[in-house]
Amino acid sequence: MRQILNFNTEWLFCALDEPRIKHKDFKDVHFEEVHLPHTNKLVPHHYFSEKDYQFVSWYRRHFEVPADWTGKSLIVEFDGVMSAAEIYVNGASVGEHQGGYTSFSFEISKWVVIGESNVINVRVDSTCRPDIPPEGRLVDYMLFGGIYRNVRLIVTSSVYIEWASYAWKDVTSQEASMDGIFRINNRGEARTFMLHTSLLNSEGDVVEKVTTTIAAEVGESEVGQMTMKVDNPHLWDIDDPYLYVVRTTLCDMGEERFEHDDLTTRVGIRSAEFRKDGRFYLNGNPLKLRGLNRHQMFPYLGGAMCERGQRKDADILKEELGLNFVRSSHYPADPSFLDRCDEIGLLVFEELPGWQYIGDVQWKNKALLQLEEMIVRDRNHPSIFLWGVRINESQDDTEFYLRTNALAHELDPSRATGGVRAIHGSEFLEDVFTYNDFTRNREGKILQPNHSPYLITEYMGHMYPTKSYDSVERQIKHALGHAQIQNGQYGVPHVAGAAGWCAFDYNTHQDFGSGDRICYHGVCDIFRLPKFAGYFYRSQMEPGKQPVVFIARYLIPSFNEDFRDVVPVFTNCEEADLFVNGVKVASERPDYVNYPSLPHPPIMFTGCSWWEWGSSLLTSLKVVGKIGGVAAAEHELFPVGMPDQLAMLADDLELIADGADCTRVVVALQDSKGQTLQLAHHAVSFHVEGPGRLIGENPFSLEAGRGAVYIQAARTPGIIRCIANVKGVMVAEVVIRSEVLQAQIVPIPQRTKQLY
Numbered sequence: 231m232r233q234i235l236n237f238n239t240e241w242l243f244c245a246l247d248e249p250r251i252k253h254k255d256f257k258d259v260h261f262e263e264v265h266l267p268h269t270n271k272l273v274p275h276h277y278f279s280e281k282d283y284q285f286v287s288w289y290r291r292h293f294e295v296p297a298d299w300t301g302k303s304l305i306v307e308f309d310g311v312m313s314a315a316e317i318y319v320n321g322a323s324v325g326e327h328q329g330g331y332t333s334f335s336f337e338i339s340k341w342v343v344i345g346e347s348n349v350i351n352v353r354v355d356s357t358c359r360p361d362i363p364p365e366g367r368l369v370d371y372m373l374f375g376g377i378y379r380n381v382r383l384i385v386t387s388s389v390y391i392e393w394a395s396y397a398w399k400d401v402t403s404q405e406a407s408m409d410g411i412f413r414i415n416n417r418g419e420a421r422t423f424m425l426h427t428s429l430l431n432s433e434g435d436v437v438e439k440v441t442t443t444i445a446a447e448v449g450e451s452e453v454g455q456m457t458m459k460v461d462n463p464h465l466w467d468i469d470d471p472y473l474y475v476v477r478t479t480l481c482d483m484g485e486e487r488f489e490h491d492d493l494t495t496r497v498g499i500r501s502a503e504f505r506k507d508g509r510f511y512l513n514g515n516p517l518k519l520r521g522l523n524r525h526q527m528f529p530y531l532g533g534a535m536c537e538r539g540q541r542k543d544a545d546i547l548k549e550e551l552g553l554n555f556v557r558s559s560h561y562p563a564d565p566s567f568l569d570r571c572d573e574i575g576l577l578v579f580e581e582l583p584g585w586q587y588i589g590d591v592q593w594k595n596k597a598l599l600q601l602e603e604m605i606v607r608d609r610n611h612p613s614i615f616l617w618g619v620r621i622n623e624s625q626d627d628t629e630f631y632l633r634t635n636a637l638a639h640e641l642d643p644s645r646a647t648g649g650v651r652a653i654h655g656s657e658f659l660e661d662v663f664t665y666n667d668f669t670r671n672r673e674g675k676i677l678q679p680n681h682s683p684y685l686i687t688e689y690m691g692h693m694y695p696t697k698s699y700d701s702v703e704r705q706i707k708h709a710l711g712h713a714q715i716q717n718g719q720y721g722v723p724h725v726a727g728a729a730g731w732c733a734f735d736y737n738t739h740q741d742f743g744s745g746d747r748i749c750y751h752g753v754c755d756i757f758r759l760p761k762f763a764g765y766f767y768r769s770q771m772e773p774g775k776q777p778v779v780f781i782a783r784y785l786i787p788s789f790n791e792d793f794r795d796v797v798p799v800f801t802n803c804e805e806a807d808l809f810v811n812g813v814k815v816a817s818e819r820p821d822y823v824n825y826p827s828l829p830h831p832p833i834m835f836t837g838c839s840w841w842e843w844g845s846s847l848l849t850s851l852k853v854v855g856k857i858g859g860v861a862a863a864e865h866e867l868f869p870v871g872m873p874d875q876l877a878m879l880a881d882d883l884e885l886i887a888d889g890a891d892c893t894r895v896v897v898a899l900q901d902s903k904g905q906t907l908q909l910a911h912h913a914v915s916f917h918v919e920g921p922g923r924l925i926g927e928n929p930f931s932l933e934a935g936r937g938a939v940y941i942q943a944a945r946t947p948g949i950i951r952c953i954a955n956v957k958g959v960m961v962a963e964v965v966i967r968s969e970v971l972q973a974q975i976v977p978i979p980q981r982t983k984q985l986y
């Protein structure tokens with residue numbers, strides 16, 4: 231039966247391109263020990279160059295092959311190596327993979343020596359590769375380098391299941407049917423095998439079982455099919471993301487007990503379709519899509535964020551920003567991000583790698599291959615509702631896009647395709663017209679749809695970049711710009727939805743952004759901390775999930791030209807009361823005049839010039855949101871005070887001692903009332919004790935009074951203390967426990983262990 235082993239730990243890294251490294255006996259004593267996911271270069275969060283990580287490096291891992299793996303298939307699977315990887319086992323070339331955003335695997339059994347020490351080497355080319363999508367021309371995001379996602383070793387029989395696809399159709403709450411397709415790889419004898427496919431509910435009970443047969447020649451990959459019917463399925467939905475497990479077992483004919491391989495895949499039963507009326511329907515119910523685009527980049531680590539951080543991003547998008555969908559711009563996401571989207575009910579529009587540029591025939595073939603790799607890897611995720619099969623904002627190319635559409639439909643007949651474009655009149659070959667609408671964003675408007683179904687895939691972004699420490703006026707305008715466009719899309723029923731550009735600020739090249747290598751296009755900063763616009767999105771979630779009240783101002787004396795006497799409040803409450811110094815001065819309802827279509831228009835208290843904003847007599851400004859006449863949430867502002875305390879919060883207090891697991895630690899300089907001081911750029915110094923290290927700048931200069939670093943666990947478990955201070959006076963501490971890695975890891979030979 232299949233064993234899936236952790237192959238992330240105890241790698242050796244060399245930041246030089248030295249071809250002799252591939253040899254088994256290369257002296258690697260001076261290599262740096264690293265653990266995956268790994269970035270080839272830690273960078274500051276801004277002001278650095280892409281040249282810093284654009285180099286070739288080598289990764290090397292010694293491993294043992296125990297005697298009981300004799301005759302087995304050993305499959306090494308990489309989730310992502312940027313941008314090209316050459317794999318060598320014991321000096322022999324196993325293969326090459328090009329493209330940093332898709333997973334790939336190699337069967338390596340014929341190169342390993344049983345019972346001995348073996349070595350796998352990976353030459354990682356992170357230079358700019360114009361021959362590999364998305365590159366070819368300058369791209370508005372950094373690619374970063376390294377083996378930056380997980381690696382695992384699958385140990386299974388000489389005949390095994392390469393992949394399985396489970397596509398649901400005719401889904402209702404009474405019944406659903408599933409078309410299963412499998413690819414079997416047979417390195418053993420030619421024969422006919424049996425495949426048992428079971429559907430297990432969340433309690434682990436088998437609810438359906440189907441058996442089918444498949445004949446496989448030696449050395450061949452064979453594709454088999456099956457169907458399954460399910461009565462009264464528990465449907466996957468955004469509010470109830472119920473997951474089943476499909477377990478497929480590959481056995482010899484007649485001898486059910488001899489099982490060669492088994493594959494366990496999480497699935498969700500749901501229908502997701504765009505209909506002729508232009509709307510999107512989930513399980514037959516119309517759902518207006520409200521989303522943001524997400525780049526996978528993180529400060530310091532580039533793309534090399536561990537599973538925990540990937541999953542946290544999904545949580546932020548769903549729980550903190552109240553979205554029902556995310557566009558995985560402009561490439562396939564880390565598998566753990568998608569897993570989390572399945573678990574929490576966040577829909578995903580995933581697209582092939584690319585940005586505005588289409589290369590030559592070879593380049594296009596590589597793009598097609600990456601599209602195939604993406605769909606084969608990800609088609610069982612219930613969260614994915616749409617495939618992007620057009621290079622983001624590229625020109626028309628009929629022949630190429632007929633091929634990408636046909637390939638997507640062939641690999642996954644159950645999902646629609648979209649093709650993100652910036653030209654309204656461009657050729658429409660997909661199922662959904664997906665359009666980046668930047669045309670009249672400054673007026674808060676969108677274009678009328680020219681096709682159906684129609685999904686707006688970007689807006690705002692470079693039209694109004696806003697930093698978390700920009701003026702209050704700009705922050706309010708930025709947030710209201712997002713609000714106006716969402717209002718616009720909600721107002722047109724046959725617009726299926728809209729995703730703003732973008733969720734998080736991200737690192738970019740010299741030709742884009744603000745000169746410091748950041749595009750400040752996010753509704754959150756690069757640390758994932760919300761700007762005012764982030765609170766606008768949060769306020770659109772249903773109050774039953776979380777009532778929201780956020781006053782989009784600070785209590786500061788400076789007069790604000792555009793919003794001088796306005797107190798904007800982002801809320802999902804039905805009405806709100808405004809209190810000044812504890813005395814109620816006004817009650818207001820959502821602004822249905824200017825935002826008639828939003829689920830939850832902001833509440834704008836106007837005419838608030840009856841007190842001096844800067845007066846020392848003004849001691850508190852409070853808004854209480856009410857639902858059904860009852861107070862549901864409140865937000866209170868006080869005159870901004872002096873730095874008084876350093877707040878520090880870790881997302882997690884427990885880590886796994888695998889050398890890569892890390893958690894974000896947010897710091898904020900606050901006044902005595904706990905208000906973060908928006909103009910504080912003070913330096914925060916960190917000190918870490920115990921088996922962990924700081925990932926980040928030290929000292930770190932606050933932005934908008936806040937920021938974040940990461941604490942990464944070492945390989946030894948224990949207690950990690952992170953102590954921070956500002957000027958040695960304001961001190962804060964977090965204590966994190968790191969625990970033993972429970973997963974089974976690929977064994978390390980005794981001899982090489984001593985080398986480290």
Ligand code: GAL
Pocket residue numbers: 370622623652666688690691692693731751
């Ligand atoms: C779009 C592009 C995005 C990003 C955005 C900035 O044209 O698709 O990747 O560059 O502009 O607003």
